[in-house]
Amino acid sequence: MTKPPLSCEDVLKHLVAYLDREIDAEAAADIERHLEDCRGCFSRAEFERKLKAQVRATGAAAAPERLRARIKEMVEKF
């Protein structure tokens, strides 16, 4: 049984869950495989990863709604 490769859309849809490790190992492996081959999704993933690290560093739990909205905006513009 061969699964069809993930599309960029699939990857982006699950990217946040993937970075948060909220998806199962098999799905994560599929995404990793896609990221190895797809520069667009790879840089998107890197961007999200850095953003998350930054948010963590500045205290994500206490992040005010305004900051969250700003981050969302940044992500959507990217």
Ligand SMILES: [Zn+2]
């Ligand atoms: Zn892609």
